[in-house]
Amino acid sequence: MEVLWIGALLAALALGGFLAGRFRALKAAGGDTRVLHSVPNYSGTLVALSAALPAFALSILLAAFGVAPAVLWGATILAGVIGFALSLRLIGRDFRARNAVEAVIKGLLIAAASLAILTTLGIVLSLVFNTIEFFRLYPLTKFFFGTEWTPSFGGGSELGILPLLWGTLYISFVALAVAVPIGLFAAIYLSEYASRTVRGAVKPLLEVLAGIPTIVYGLFALLTVGPFLLSIFGPKGPTAAFADGGWMHAGTAVMTAGLVMGIMLIPFVSSLSDDIINAVPQALRDGSYGLGATKSETIRQVVMPAALPGIVGAILLAASRAIGETMIVVLGAGAAARLSLNPFDAMTTVTAKIVSQLTGDADFASPEALVAFSLGMTLFVVTLGLNIFALYIVRKYREQYE
Amino acid sequence: MSDASPNTARPVSRSLHHVDARTKRRNAAETRFKALGIGAIAVGITFLVILLSTIFMNGASAFEQSFLRVPVHLDAAKLDKKGNRDPADLKKATTFTYAPLIQQGLLDAVQKAGIETPLTKSGDMKNLISSSAAAQLRDRVLANPDLVGQTVTAEILASSRVDGYLKGRVKRDQVAQDKNISVEQLDLADALLKAGILHKSFNWDFIFGADASDSRAEQAGIGIAMLGSFYMMLVVLVLSLPIGVAASIYLEEFAPKNRFTDLIEVNISNLAAVPSIVFGILGLAIFIQFAHLPQSAPLVGGLVLTLMTLPTIIISTRAALKAVPPSIRDAALGVGASKMQAVFHHVLPLAMPGILTGTIIGLAQALGETAPLLLIGMVGFIATNTPDGFWDGFVSPNSAMPAQIYEWAKRADPAFYERAWGGIIILLVFLLGMNIIAVVLRRKFERRW
Numbered sequence: 001m002e003v004l005w006i007g008a009l010l011a012a013l014a015l016g017g018f019l020a021g022r023f024r025a026l027k028a029a030g031g032d033t034r035v036l037h038s039v040p041n042y043s044g045t046l047v048a049l050s051a052a053l054p055a056f057a058l059s060i061l062l063a064a065f066g067v068a069p070a071v072l073w074g075a076t077i078l079a080g081v082i083g084f085a086l087s088l089r090l091i092g093r094d095f096r097a098r099n100a101v102e103a104v105i106k107g108l109l110i111a112a113a114s115l116a117i118l119t120t121l122g123i124v125l126s127l128v129f130n131t132i133e134f135f136r137l138y139p140l141t142k143f144f145f146g147t148e149w150t151p152s153f154g155g156g157s158e159l160g161i162l163p164l165l166w167g168t169l170y171i172s173f174v175a176l177a178v179a180v181p182i183g184l185f186a187a188i189y190l191s192e193y194a195s196r197t198v199r200g201a202v203k204p205l206l207e208v209l210a211g212i213p214t215i216v217y218g219l220f221a222l223l224t225v226g227p228f229l230l231s232i233f234g235p236k237g238p239t240a241a242f243a244d245g246g247w248m249h250a251g252t253a254v255m256t257a258g259l260v261m262g263i264m265l266i267p268f269v270s271s272l273s274d275d276i277i278n279a280v281p282q283a284l285r286d287g288s289y290g291l292g293a294t295k296s297e298t299i300r301q302v303v304m305p306a307a308l309p310g311i312v313g314a315i316l317l318a319a320s321r322a323i324g325e326t327m328i329v330v331l332g333a334g335a336a337a338r339l340s341l342n343p344f345d346a347m348t349t350v351t352a353k354i355v356s357q358l359t360g361d362a363d364f365a366s367p368e369a370l371v372a373f374s375l376g377m378t379l380f381v382v383t384l385g386l387n388i389f390a391l392y393i394v395r396k397y398r399e400q401y402e
Numbered sequence: 403m404s405d406a407s408p409n410t411a412r413p414v415s416r417s418l419h420h421v422d423a424r425t426k427r428r429n430a431a432e433t434r435f436k437a438l439g440i441g442a443i444a445v446g447i448t449f450l451v452i453l454l455s456t457i458f459m460n461g462a463s464a465f466e467q468s469f470l471r472v473p474v475h476l477d478a479a480k481l482d483k484k485g486n487r488d489p490a491d492l493k494k495a496t497t498f499t500y501a502p503l504i505q506q507g508l509l510d511a512v513q514k515a516g517i518e519t520p521l522t523k524s525g526d527m528k529n530l531i532s533s534s535a536a537a538q539l540r541d542r543v544l545a546n547p548d549l550v551g552q553t554v555t556a557e558i559l560a561s562s563r564v565d566g567y568l569k570g571r572v573k574r575d576q577v578a579q580d581k582n583i584s585v586e587q588l589d590l591a592d593a594l595l596k597a598g599i600l601h602k603s604f605n606w607d608f609i610f611g612a613d614a615s616d617s618r619a620e621q622a623g624i625g626i627a628m629l630g631s632f633y634m635m636l637v638v639l640v641l642s643l644p645i646g647v648a649a650s651i652y653l654e655e656f657a658p659k660n661r662f663t664d665l666i667e668v669n670i671s672n673l674a675a676v677p678s679i680v681f682g683i684l685g686l687a688i689f690i691q692f693a694h695l696p697q698s699a700p701l702v703g704g705l706v707l708t709l710m711t712l713p714t715i716i717i718s719t720r721a722a723l724k725a726v727p728p729s730i731r732d733a734a735l736g737v738g739a740s741k742m743q744a745v746f747h748h749v750l751p752l753a754m755p756g757i758l759t760g761t762i763i764g765l766a767q768a769l770g771e772t773a774p775l776l777l778i779g780m781v782g783f784i785a786t787n788t789p790d791g792f793w794d795g796f797v798s799p800n801s802a803m804p805a806q807i808y809e810w811a812k813r814a815d816p817a818f819y820e821r822a823w824g825g826i827i828i829l830l831v832f833l834l835g836m837n838i839i840a841v842v843l844r845r846k847f848e849r850r851w
Contacts, residue, residue, distance in 0.1 A: 004793065064693050102742040106656060112648035113657070116669040116716075119709050123680060126687030182442045189439025206446050209453075211833065213770025215804040216457065216826050219811050223819055224456050263449045270446070294428055296435035317675070324677025326773035331811060351679050355776050358686065376683045380676065387675040 002069060006059050006076060013080040014052040017087070021047030024091045038097035046097050049104050050087035055080035127380060130373030137367040143374060149337035149348075151357065151368045159371045161378065163337040167347035171258045171333060172322035174343060178262025180315055183269025190270070191277045192299055203271075210267035214327040221260040221332030226251025229259075233344050248344035252334035255343045261328050265318050272317065276310035276397070277303060310397040316390035320383045326351040350375050457826050463569045464824025467605035467620065468560035470531065470594070474507035476543060478551035487547045497536035500543075501528070504535055504558055508599075512590065515597040519590045529583050530591060532559035534614065534621045560600060562620040562817040564591050568602060571816065608824060612786040613806060619817030622810070624825045626785040630700050630800030631769060633789075637704025637796070638711060638768050643761050645708075646715035647750075650757075653716070654723040655745050674713035681710045682774030690778060698779040698799035706778060707768040714767060718760025722753040755847030759840045766836040770829065772804040780805045803829050 022044035029036045036043075059076040067075075091097065135143070138159060146160020186206065190199050233239050233255075235246035248255075280303050288298040304311075334346025335356065357372040364370070421429070478485065480503070481495045505524040508531065512519065521527070535558045542556075543549050563583035566572035568591070577583050594600035611623025649670075657663040685706035689695045695702050726749045734744035775781065780801050789795035801809065803825060810822040 066694060098740065102740060105742060106652075109648045109652035109656065112645045113652045113666050115645060115649065115712065116666055116673055119673055119684070119712075120669045122688050123676070123684045126684050126692075127680075130687065182445050185439045185442030186446055189436070189443055193436055193439060202443055202447070205450060206443070209446070209450055211766070211837065212453070213772065213804055213829065213833070215770065215772040215807050216453075216830070218772075219807065219822055219826060220453055220456060222811060223460070223823075263453070266446050266449070294432045296432045297428070299435070320675060324679065326677070326679045326776075327808070330773075330776075331808070351677065351773070354679055354683070355773070358683075358777050359779075359782060364691065373683065373687075376680055380680050383675065383677055384672060387672060391671065 002072075006072070009076065010052045010056050010059075010080070013055060013084065014048040017047035017049075017051035017084050018044035020084070020088055021045070021091055021097075024088060025095075025097065028091065028093045035093060037094055038099075038101075042097040042101050043091045043095070046101050046104070047084060047087045047091065049101065051080050051084035053104070054083050123380065127373055127377040130370055131377045133365075134367060134370035134374045137370065143371070147339060149353070151371070153363075153366065153368050157368055159367065161350070161375065163339050164348060164350045164353055164375070165378075166339050167254070167329075167333065167337065168323055168349040168351070170254050170343070170347060171261065171329060171349060172319055174254060174258025175261035175265055175322045176315065176319060178259055179265035179269050179318060182262075183266045183318075184273055184311065186266070187270040187273035187277060188299060191274050192295065192303070203274075206267045206270055208267075209263065210271075212264075214264065214325065217260050217264050218327040218331035221256050221328055222251065225260055226253070226256045226332060229253065229256055229344070247342060250334065250346055252332055252346045253344045254333065254347050257329045257333035258343070260332055261322055261325055264325075264328065265321060268321060269314060269318050272314035273307075273311055276307050276314060276394070279310070279397075280306045307397075309393050313390040313393035313397065316386050316393070320386040320390070323386070324351065324379060324383050326355060330355055350379050354379070457823055457830070460820065461823030461825075461827040463571075464608055464820045464827075465605050466569075466602045467608070468565040468568050468600060468602050470508060470558040470560050470600050471555060472504065472507045472511050472558050472599065473553050473555050474504055474539065474558075475510075475553045476550050477503060481543065482547075482550050487550060489544060489547055492544055492547055492550070495540070497540055500536040500540050501531075501533075504531055504539060504556070507556075508558070511599055512594070515593075515599065517590065517593040517597060519593065520586050521590055526587070529587050530561055530564050530594075532561050532618060532620045534618050535559050559620050560591075562618070562815070564588075564600070565620050566817055567591055568595065568600075569820070571820065608821070609828065612788075613784045613801070613809070614786075615784055616813055616815065619813075619815050619821065622818065622821050624803060624806055624821075624828060626788060627801040627803050627806035627825075628828070629788070629795065630703075630780070630785065630805075631802040633700035633795045633800070634704040634707060634802055635765055635769060637701060638708050638765060639761070641704070641708040642711050642715050642764065643757075646712050646719055646761070646764075647757060649712070650716050650719035650723060651745060651750070654720050655741070655749070670713050670716055673709075674717065677773075678710060678771055679773040679777070681706050682777030684709065685774055685778045696797050696799070698783070698801075699797045700800050700802070701796040702778050703775055703780055703802060704796075706774045707771060710771065710774065711764040711768045714764040715761055718763070719753070719757045722756025722760065723749060725756060726752045752849070755843050759844045762836050762840040762843070766833050766840075769836070770804055770833060772808055775802055775805045776808070781809050803832075 022040045024047075025036060025038075025040040025043035026033070029040070033040060055076045058079045059072060062072050062075055090100075143159055143161055145162065146158055147162050148158035148160050149163045151157040151159060186202075190203060194202065230248055230251045231237055233246060233248040235249070237246060237248075239246065284302050284306060285298055288302045289295075293301070329349045329352045333348055333352060335348055335352070336346050337348045337353070338345060340347065354372045354375050357369055357375075480499055482492055484491050502524060505527040508527040509522075509524045512521075512527075535556075538559070539556055542554075560568075561582070563572055563577075563580070564587075567583075567588055572580075572583070572588075574585060574588060577585055577588065591600060607621065607625075608623045609628075610625035611621070612626045613623065614621035649666075653663065653666065657666075685702060689702045689705055690697055695705075730748050730752065731744050734748045735741065739747065779799075783799065783801075785799075785801035785806065787798065789798045789800070807822045807825040807829065810818040810825065
């Protein structure tokens with residue numbers, strides 16, 4: 001196991017470095033460590049770090065580029081020995097080993113924090129390159145304005161994003177239509193009416209809904225909600241008489257996915273709105289009560305208008321969640337891309353198609369697989385835009401009362 | 403001063419207790435509004451109750467499985483033609499040799515119990531028995547060649563149709579078109595149940611076993627996928643805890659207020675809201691296409707989930723660091739500690755319970771995440787192999803619990819749905835356990851300053 005042995009080598013380098021550095025510092029002190037600038041352990045740590053760290057970084061870099069094992073081993077050992085020797089030479093009576101160690105650690109901390117930037121960069125690069133590749137093979141205008149989505153790996157596919165966007169927006173709309181009223185009223189009740197005990201009991205209960213994995217909601221949509229809706233709105237249901245043969249023809253539909261996604265978003269909307277309503281200063285409420293307003297009048301005419309920007313921000317965040325949600329739509333919304341107004345039709349979304357285009361046995365160079373990256377790019381841009389806008393609104397609102 | 407009193411326009415209430423029409427209206431509006439709030443909460447909690455009870459009602463049956471207790475005569479003439487009990491020769495007898503033996507054993511048991519049935523040939527028993535039973539019996543014989551020639555009592559897995567019939571999933575009126583079971587066979591199953599030959603017992607194989615192919619729902623288990631999840635969580639824990647803590651310490655304790663720090667902060671808050679499927683695309687493009695890490699490996703899954711959970715962990719860790727009062731830092735600095743020493747020797751240990759709580763919650767989130775795993779290939783195959791050794795577990799193809807559930811949900815045979823719900827129960831038990839640990843940690847070690 002290559003990785004293990006490299007790890008063992010690095011550990012050995014570090015241990016050897018620590019002992020050697022410590023020994024050298026002690027020797028320089030001549031038996032009285034008080035004359036040293038730093039505690040000997042810092043000297044040891046410095047040698048250990050400079051022997052192991054560059055070697056570690058180098059080995060990862062080389063492994064990522066897939067060089068031959070001999071080169072990998074040689075380079076790692078060389079880097080380790082150089083780091084070891086150079087840092088060991090520095091150790092002496094007046095050498096500020098602690099400051100050096102702290103500088104190295106600070107560098108590591110900065111590197112860890114920068115990983116967030118690297119991740120974003122990785123996302124953007126992996127999306128951009130493949131998207132460009134896709135648009136070389138498929139015209140940009142046909143992708144953005146095409147109303148047909150008929151991928152076929154034999155070639156001659158129509159890959160228009162509009163039906164997918166429509167499905168995404170429709171399902172998100174249904175989800176928000178469920179989640180926003182329920183979540184908002186729950187938040188109002190919890191923050192304005194409920195006693196401490198009720199609040200303490202109900203809030204965690206609602207938040208359980210947020211902790212349930214989305215695959216569970218997906219299964220719930222596919223196996224429970226879909227068949228239930230079908231029994232009511234399907235050809236055999238009581239509503240079949242109104243529409244010829246019923247509105248719904250299969251368990252998977254916009255309504256199924258939207259409803260379940262709405263349930264998932266309730267705690268999201270309610271806890272965000274709860275925070276925002278709580279941030280409205282009590283003085284505003286007291287003023288309203290003093291003028292003789294009832295509690296509900298205060299909420300509707302004073303608290304809500306004051307909290308409105310924040311609540312809009314919360315709804316936008318929920319919308320971005322709904323647009324990016326994958327498992328519920330993969331299992332609950334169906335696979336057919338269509339532009340229809342009937343909420344009981346099966347439709348599909350951007351996320352569901354990313355999954356289906358990338359999980360087949362498709363050749364990664366074909367437009368049918370590459371389209372998933374441009375779908376991902378669209379999704380990324382849309383959700384990012386929504387998030388930035390929403391966070392901007394929420395932040396601006398918070399500052400208003402601070 | 404005007405002569406006309408404004409009160410003449412409206413009759414004055416005689417008493418505060420007398421409620422006029424307008425007050426009534428306002429009070430009614432108040433009650434309605436409050437009722438709406440209660441209604442919203444009731445709806446939310448009802449959804450929760452429906453969801454949980456659906457999971458439990460559909461999934462509980464996955465933990466029970468039907469078995470047939472059958473004495474099987476391991477005919478030496480068929481299994482060991484050379485008669486030397488040599489394992490190499492025994493291996494030549496395939497499952498096709500074993501299957502008729504089991505069927506004959508079941509038929510004998512049926513006749514011995516005096517059950518009247520039109521099914522009198524051993525071949526008629528085939529649909530009652532799982533197609534994996536022969537392989538299991540063969541493994542048992544290969545492990546212990548002395549069994550050949552004896553009559554052993556074997557716990558034989560019943561077929562998924564019989565299992566479904568006992569659990570109420572397969573109904574009599576549906577089996578007319580079903581070529582995998584007939585009404586007579588269901589009658590026989592009833593009689594076998596009465597005779598004690600067919601029985602249900604706890605399904606350990608579901609919890610610890612491997613997934614099975616499309617036609618053998620009765621054998622499918624989530625154990626291997628659980629192992630895959632375990633390896634992924636190890637990767638996530640080992641990477642995200644140190645990196646997350648280091649990033650938070652920098653941002654909270656050292657970062658100067660400048661453009662670079664702002665850039666990091668903006669990136670972290672945006673990454674927290676990027677849809678998980680996008681992280682899957684990242685994993686596919688960077689780890690698999692670019693770095694050529696093995697597909698379907700828990701290592702790659704763990705890396706992707708690490709990137710996904712880092713923002714969550716960073717946000718909660720920063721909150722924990724912020725909760726440590728500045729006086730602690732000042733005291734440390736005052737007695738001559740460097741800033742780094744003040745943070746690592748004093749602030750970090752005090753913030754540790756909060757950091758661990760946040761990490762566990764982040765891990766719980768990662769454990770339930772499915773979408774990115776679909777893109778890096780952790781579905782679509784049958785996870786049957788236990789990894790050879792600890793290190794192999796990271797790189798050999800595997801599934802994960804949520805991916806396995808998704809896989810079962812997509813299969814055509816409804817017998818797998820029960821497994822999917824059962825898998826969800828196991829997944830939720832893990833999540834519940836992790837959250838309880840987090841709550842206990844918080845309760846036990848939380849300090850109020």
